[in-house]
Amino acid sequence: MSYRYDFAPTPFGDALAVFSDAGIVSFDLSESTDPGVPWLLEGVSRRLGAAPEKAPGAADELTDALAAYFEGEPVRFDERFAFDWRLVDGFTRSALQAVCDIPWAETMSYGEVAVIAGSPGAARAVGTACRLTPLSVIVPVHRVIRADGSPGHYGAHPERKRYLLDLERDASASRA
Incomplete structure (x- = not known):
């Protein structure tokens, strides 16, 4: 399984979006003002047992959906995107x-x-x-x-x- 990551802007700051071949694995709002801090990626890498590759543009479609959501559109993310539930059971x-x-x-x-x-x-x-x-x-x-x-x-x-x-x-x- 391969993993890739990108960042998506939100009103709360940039969120780390991690994707697998099966869908979105993680969408994590940073506690830091610097979205590139290594600990964000380290935490999800440890949980996945693999290090995601940086993939600029991987979150573009998600970013568009988030923008619509934050503009007040009733976006249902699970109907627009596949979720990879591997981090929860x-x-x-x-x-x-x-x-x-x-x-x-x-x-x-x-x-x-x-x-x-x-x-x-x-x-x-x-x-x-x-x-x-x-x-x-x-x-x-x-x-x-x-x-x-x-x-x-x-x-x-x-x-x-x-x-x-x-x-x-x-x-x-x-x-x-």
Whole structure:
């Protein structure tokens, strides 16, 4: 299996996009202002057991879809791109695949996702799956909220979650 990587701009900074022959393996928002920092690539390389090759332009189509999404279009990334789920398995994979089915501008609780993923009572495990997703933003884990209706966190960036929820809500309201 060969892997390649490129960077895609987002309102949060450039994201590392890693692709395999089967699809998008990882979409990682950097914690750094420098998207070229080696640790980003080292982490995904360690998890893949291989070092992706730099491939300028590999993320062009994804970049276009992200631009449309951030302009308020209801993009469903899993329908436009193949995902290579090799970095997740078991319940985590089931939970993240269930999250993909949450419609644009709608939300579900962690418990509701657990039920759909086949493990009622596994709300905390859904939270862990969302926090550790290798496909941030393009798997809409931001649409998963607490049972009380509050957004909860988004890794260490609850402001990003609020931004994404507001973006979808506002775009949806303007379409109505």
